[in-house]
Amino acid sequence: MAGSTDKTVHDIFQSMEYGPAATSSAVTAQAWLDHHSRSLGLFIDGKFVRPADRQSRSLADSKGGNVCSTVCAAQDDVSQCASSAVKGHKAWGDLSCYQRAKVLLRSASVLGQHDLCVSELCELCEASCSPSSLVRLLQYYSSWAQLRDTLVANWTPLGVVAVIASDDCSLYSLMLKVLPALAMGNSVIVVPGRTSAPPALLLAQLLMGAGLPAGALNVLTGSDMSLGASVAQNASISSVTYSGNKQDGVSLCKATAGMGVPVSVSPNIGARCPFIIFESADIDSAVDAVLEAAFKKRREVHWVLCVQESVLDSVVARLRHRMAGMKCVALHSDGDRGLVDSAVQGAQQQGATLVQSCAAPPSGAQYPPTVLCGAAPSSPFVVNPPPGPLLPLMTFRSNTEAVALGNHSPHGQAASIWTEDLTLALEAAKSLSVGSVWVNSHSVSDPCLPVSGHKDSGTCTDGGQEGLYQFLRPSSSSCPPLPRSSPVFMDYSKFGTAASPAIIPDDSDPASAPKVYLQFVGGKPCKSVSGCSVAVQSPGGGSVLAYCPDGGRKDVRNAVEAAVKVQPGWMKKSPSARAQSLYALAKGLEAKRRDLAASINAQTGLSMDEADEEVELSIARLSDWAAYCDKVQGGTPPLPQCGSALSLPEALGVVGIVLPDNTPLLSMVTLLGAAVGNGNAVVMVPGQKYPLPALAFIQVLQSSDLPAGLVNIITGSRDQLTVALATHSVIKAIWYWGSAEGCQYLQYSCTSPLKTLRLSCQKEDGGKDWAQSHPALLEETWRSGVQWKSVWIPTA
Incomplete structure (x- = not known):
């Protein structure tokens, strides 16, 4: 290990131990927070505002220390923000494509100058986003802003778009919706979650400093998902898009039902994703990658390890070796520890064996990285994984069984495939019902790749040219498909239960009796x-x-x-x-x-x-x-990194x-x-x-x-x-x-x-001209x- 004197290079190579992590002081981010008295206001019409008599919401770091507080917006703030967004849309839309692209490209330069502050603030807030990925987003969508009228002709921006995120949504997922909406000429109202709120406010300030017109980007913070529904209810909102966990997404859909505003959902938090290791894989690389994905990165998804039986013993042996000495992972609360203990006990009762880095402490909000070998697809800890460092391991015999195991989930967000056989990799990738497939890699993303939520993992497409259309409508369409309205009171359990009108026999001539048709099934x-x-x-x-x-x-x-x-x-x-x-x-x-x-x-x-x-x-x-x-058809998007990609x-x-x-x-x-x-x-x-x-x-x-x-x-x-x-x-x-x-x-x-x-x-007048x-x-x-x-x- 780096810093020790009793180990040779050969020893370190054999053990593959990690060196000590660098410490972060977050001085720049702390200075920015202190400048705002650690109480961040709303960002409306190009400036920070802090209305009087508003409740606030505190944000704590991973050690329990106070980071800052944010204002909880009220209905008056929503109305003011919507009015500002309407004016901002006109000012932003009146610019030429070149001028909008210039602003976004300048924003990338400004973000590069302040990347340390953004990075430290994301780390403090646990918002999980690197400044380099945000710069890549700005550069990519600035070019689409430049080419909108050339490559996306006959389409026009929606108007005011509301982008809503849950408390556990990453800043990158949030900006993956904000920036394409801006690039297409919309104004945006951002309703971030708890962790992404301070970085979102900082980015709004930086974009405004780069030349974004006042009102084109506004940020409203609140205490729960009800703020998103309040924003969607405003008549100025043309579309709502959501990113985060499914529970909050469902709540938003139900709260906005009947308002006449389209809602698209990307539940990218908490999905179950298969990590499939075939016998033709580089086992060492695959094991290192699964440990990094499951235990060393922020867990936005729950990985399930699927291993071909012929290499099971080899994989388990390497897992034991690589996990030796890994430290316990901090849990959010003692309640989470109870859920983890219950899941492990249930797994052992079902015959699963444990591979742990160390013994679990008797109590406290910590638990060691744990692999549950011998899991079944129907096991409770696989179907409803607890919020802890647990990795279920299942086995398969054939390639067909591997695909079936990977598809045995209501989610369809992503999958990681490990094999040196390219034909097998492509066949498995096409057969898996997921939006992203990583071959011999994991958790890689780039805005040039279009990704849709398959099955229960979303109702829209993000990334690539295809992801732009959720923020556009055909220029020839003069009216939205749904008129804005207030929801009517409905007993949803009784909708569609009215009996059909009774048919009474008559004495008409059989020769002139009405024709009887059949349906087609x-x-x-x-x-x-x-x-x-x-x-x-x-x-x-x-x-x-x-x-x-x-x-x-x-x-x-x-x-x-x-x-x-x-x-x-x-x-x-x-x-x-x-x-x-x-x-x-x-x-x-x-x-x-x-x-x-x-x-x-x-x-x-x-x-x-x-x-x-x-x-x-x-x-x-x-x-x-x-x-x-x-x-x-799809294509092969150009990537900023080494490798190839397919959009299908x-x-x-x-x-x-x-x-x-x-x-x-x-x-x-x-x-x-x-x-x-x-x-x-x-x-x-x-x-x-x-x-x-x-x-x-x-x-x-x-x-x-x-x-x-x-x-x-x-x-x-x-x-x-x-x-x-x-x-x-x-x-x-x-x-x-x-x-x-x-x-x-x-x-x-x-x-x-x-x-x-x-x-x-x-x-009644016929509606659409077909x-x-x-x-x-x-x-x-x-x-x-x-x-x-x-x-x-x-x-x-």
């Missing part, structure tokens, strides 16, 4: 499970035009089961193969155009010429999506689509083509007012070469079927056109697991059906 026309039907009224609303099945929860369950069976195989088809299937579907629609036009005419009352025009537009739209299939677009999975009433055929094929073209399976609910064109389209689906179960069509009560889609755990995304109450229900309910929502409040074929509108729809994965492969 698993590739076959069928009745609803209940056997009931609903009446479809004629355009005038007088007579019954037809009867269609009254579908319910069991029909949705059957449709999802059919979709899950076929979707993985459909996703693995090449983009060109999916394109050919969509071209064939358009051809089938062409062959049935007279029947479809007649259905539109009978259902909506449009003339035959207008109905035929809608069919023609639908054929063209399917051809558009077929052409898109092999055009919008992937299907969401099973998408639930509740269709609008207007232009029933064109709206259906627009959403169907975008979802299926990306490799998804769909469960569609036709508009309750005009369901017949969608049911007539079943004839086209039957004659197509789409796999049975890929497209399912269920009719019935919109609200009842919306509830069935929202509560199904397999459905990843819901695209909804319906009532304001339905939108509010989905925002409140689609949180466990998290679902990606695309909501639009249906208007005939528009503006490039940005088509791109927006296409991007709604894809999620992104980054794969990092170091070469040195």
Whole structure:
């Protein structure tokens, strides 16, 4: 060890011991805090303000000492901040792309001058962020600010964006949302968590000194997540994005339901991530890396070690050797110590063996690094890991079993793969349902890589060009999909439970009796499970035009089961193969155009010429999506470090689509083509007012070469079927056109697991013009059906 006189270089090389850590005095950060009397105010309109009669919140360091206090903003502060942000958006938006890029690039220089203060403050507050990573963010997004109108044409900024973080969110995760929002021309209101609040205030001051207009970046601090909901409620806010733990993210989604503001969530704290060691790995490097990830870095995620059985003994032996002498890790409280002790006792009762660096002290908020060998995927300490230095170790035999073990989690944030076989690494990376895959490395990040939250790990994409679109909207879109409003009082347990209208037999002539339609599940026309039907009224609303099945929860369950069976195989088809299937579907629609036009005419009352025009537009739209299939693909982003990276677009999975009433055929094929073209399976609910064109389209689906179960069509009560889609755990995304109450229900309910929502409040005047074929509108729809994965492969 460095500093000792009784060990040779050979001894140190054999033991791989670490030298003593350098001590930090944090003099510069302490001086900055003292300058503010260790009481930090709010940052509004380009300056620090401290309103009178406000509560404050104290922040302590890891040793219990006081760092500073922050003001808890009140409603008046939120209103003042929103007004400042509106003015700041105008001033910031009036600048040219070059001028905005110049400000952000100058900010990187200013941050470099004050990197010691930022670094020390982050260390004091345990905000986990290096100034060099922030400089990289500023440099990267300054170039996107420069090229916005060139490479992201036909898109415009949202306006005022609220960026909200939980108490345990890192400063880097916070700024990964703030800086792209600024680069695209938005103004930003930051609501940081407890640990990231002081560094966020310091960065706001530095950016203002670099030339950022007053009001373009404001920081509000508070005591809990209720401040984020208060900010979102302000009518000036155009979008809300959140980063942190899932519990606070769910609370924010529920608190903002019905406000008419879109909320995207990135729960990047507390996820379970697999660390997979194959027999072809460099075992020494893998063991060193897993110990660093699990015990020596700030634990934002919970790692689960998965080791191939053939090298288990070798891995365990190296773990024992490397862990010898490691010190105990400090826990947050004595309560955490109790949770850790309980988890270890439970693991031992289930047959797990312990590998510890030293004996655990009898009491106190400390615990030694511990590996729990022989864990099972269903073990409580694996499913709900306690907040301590515990690393479960599971084994696998085959490569397929390794992927299955890695995917055995509701989370899909990241994975680390260790193997010298590049083919195996790429196959495993593509099969794992996670947003980031690190090959022979871990915890590497760069803003050029787009990462989406897979499964229960988020509803948006951060990083790369794809991460910019959450802060933009198509220029041709004149109104937001959701109108701003106040939430209505709802009993969520009773939404969608109203009984369907009873059908009373009449004495009409059987020859003129209304036609009875079937729904489409698993590739076959069928009745609803209940056997009931609903009446479809004629355009005038007088007579019954037809009867269609009254579908319910069991029909949705059957449709999802059919979709899950076929979707993985459909996703693995090449983009060109999916394109050919969509071209064939358009051809089938062409062959049935007279029947479809007649259905539109009978259902909506449009003339035959207008109905035929809608069919023609639908054929063209399917051809558009077929052409898109092999055009919008990933790439290999240039990295600032040695290595290679891949950005890969992937299907969401099973998408639930509740269709609008207007232009029933064109709206259906627009959403169907975008979802299926990306490799998804769909469960569609036709508009309750005009369901017949969608049911007539079943004839086209039957004659197509789409796999049975890929497209399912269920009719019935919109609200009842919306509830069935929202509560199904397999459905990843819901695209909804319906009532304001339905939108509010989905925002409140689609949180466990998290679902990606695309909501639009249906208007009486028809709402969206589906005939528009503006490039940005088509791109927006296409991007709604894809999620992104980054794969990092170091070469040195």
